[in-house]
Amino acid sequence: MTEETSYKVQAESDFLKARNKAFLFQIQHFLNTDQNRLLSFNDVKEILKPKNQVYQGMQVVPINRIVGSEGRYRDFTKFFLPRANHLKNRWERVDMAALQDIALPAIQLYEIGGVYFVRDGNHRVSVARAQGVEMIDADVISLSSEITIDPGMSTDQLKEAVIALEKKIFYEKTDFGKLTGCDDLNFTMPGRYDVIYNHILVHKYFMNQGIEEEIPFADALVSWFKEVYSPVIQIIQDEWLTLNFPGRSPGDLYVWIVKHWDFLKKKYGVYSLSDAAKDFSVKYGQNKGPFYRFIAMLAGRIGRLFRTA
Numbered sequence: 001m002t003e004e005t006s007y008k009v010q011a012e013s014d015f016l017k018a019r020n021k022a023f024l025f026q027i028q029h030f031l032n033t034d035q036n037r038l039l040s041f042n043d044v045k046e047i048l049k050p051k052n053q054v055y056q057g058m059q060v061v062p063i064n065r066i067v068g069s070e071g072r073y074r075d076f077t078k079f080f081l082p083r084a085n086h087l088k089n090r091w092e093r094v095d096m097a098a099l100q101d102i103a104l105p106a107i108q109l110y111e112i113g114g115v116y117f118v119r120d121g122n123h124r125v126s127v128a129r130a131q132g133v134e135m136i137d138a139d140v141i142s143l144s145s146e147i148t149i150d151p152g153m154s155t156d157q158l159k160e161a162v163i164a165l166e167k168k169i170f171y172e173k174t175d176f177g178k179l180t181g182c183d184d185l186n187f188t189m190p191g192r193y194d195v196i197y198n199h200i201l202v203h204k205y206f207m208n209q210g211i212e213e214e215i216p217f218a219d220a221l222v223s224w225f226k227e228v229y230s231p232v233i234q235i236i237q238d239e240w241l242t243l244n245f246p247g248r249s250p251g252d253l254y255v256w257i258v259k260h261w262d263f264l265k266k267k268y269g270v271y272s273l274s275d276a277a278k279d280f281s282v283k284y285g286q287n288k289g290p291f292y293r294f295i296a297m298l299a300g301r302i303g304r305l306f307r308t309a
Contacts, residue, residue: 010095010096011099014092014130014131015088015091017130018126022077022083025077025079025081026077036078037078037155038067038069038073038074038080039068039117039155040070040155041069041073041110041117041118042070044068044112044113044149044158045143047190048147049190050112052143053141053142054141054142055142056141056142058106058138058140059139060135060136060138061109061116061135061137061138061140062135063129063136064134065116065151066115066116066118067115069117069118070110070117075087075122076122079129080125081126091123091126095130098127105121106139107121107125107136107138108120108138108140109121111140112144113147114148114149115151116140119141121138124136147161149161159188159190162190163186163188166190167185167193169193170196170197173197174197174217176221179221182225185251187251187252192251196251196255199229203223203224203228204217204224207223232253232258233254235277236254237250239277241277241281244286245286257276257280260276261273
């Protein structure tokens with residue numbers, strides 16, 4: 001057997017081992033695929049919305065902090081094991097080069113939140129991890145982020161961290177909790193607290209119509225909470241609308257219903273808030289059958305009965 005053939009046999013064996021590990025890991029986590037999913041850089045960037053990026057140059061990067069990829073996140077597992085046989089030829093060529101100590105170009109990475117995403121060099125990362133390499137040379141571009149990402153985070157966990165930070169900033173910036181006594185203004189998607197802040201500013205603008213002195217933001221916030229937000233939440237509770245939107249919060253429904261109400265008013269003229277909420281639920285809720293409508297109606301009537309008792 002020639003030396004070249006020996007390297008080829010070894011590379012084929014290495015790829016087979018990596019594929020078997022990927023398959024076993026997939027079986028172990030078939031009920032929770034997030035545990036086996038490589039993060040998409042574009043998805044993470046959409047969640048974090050970095051404002052700028054800086055070229056950092058060549059660095060030595062810990063491989064266990066490379067958690068995702070820009071374009072090949074579907075081809076590899078969370079630990080960069082190859083997920084499909086079509087990766088075999090290129091993976092084995094990279095492995096053969098490593099076995100022969102042939103220097104390959106440095107990989108290219110994005111850094112955000114303390115972890116890394118592959119721009120170029122996914123196969124090189126995969127082979128290096130399979131060989132137990134701990135550090136790798138990389139050309140790095142850093143993107144700004146207020147969130148520190150744990151290497152074990154899933155996309156959903158990252159969203160939760162972003163939402164928690166947004167809530168903290170919103171509550172501190174506006175004194176929302178102190179002014180309203182409400183600590184459960186919650187959302188399931190990032191960016192909603194900015195929407196609420198804009199709703200308050202719009203409410204403040206209309207309050208200021210015909211008044212010379214500028215109304216304090218705190219007064220506008222309290223007025224918005226009592227006159228706009230709370231009535232919508234009351235309708236959501238009365239009609240048990242959250243049953244029709246599993247996994248969503250009353251805050252989510254508030255944002256959607258107000259937007260839908262505005263649309264209906266522009267289209268039809270006068271339109272009640274209650275009817276807009278019901279219309280939104282019927283059109284966009286998951287449970288649209290007569291049984292759900294009967295249960296929601298019954299629950300709403302019972303709720304109203306208890307409040308008036």
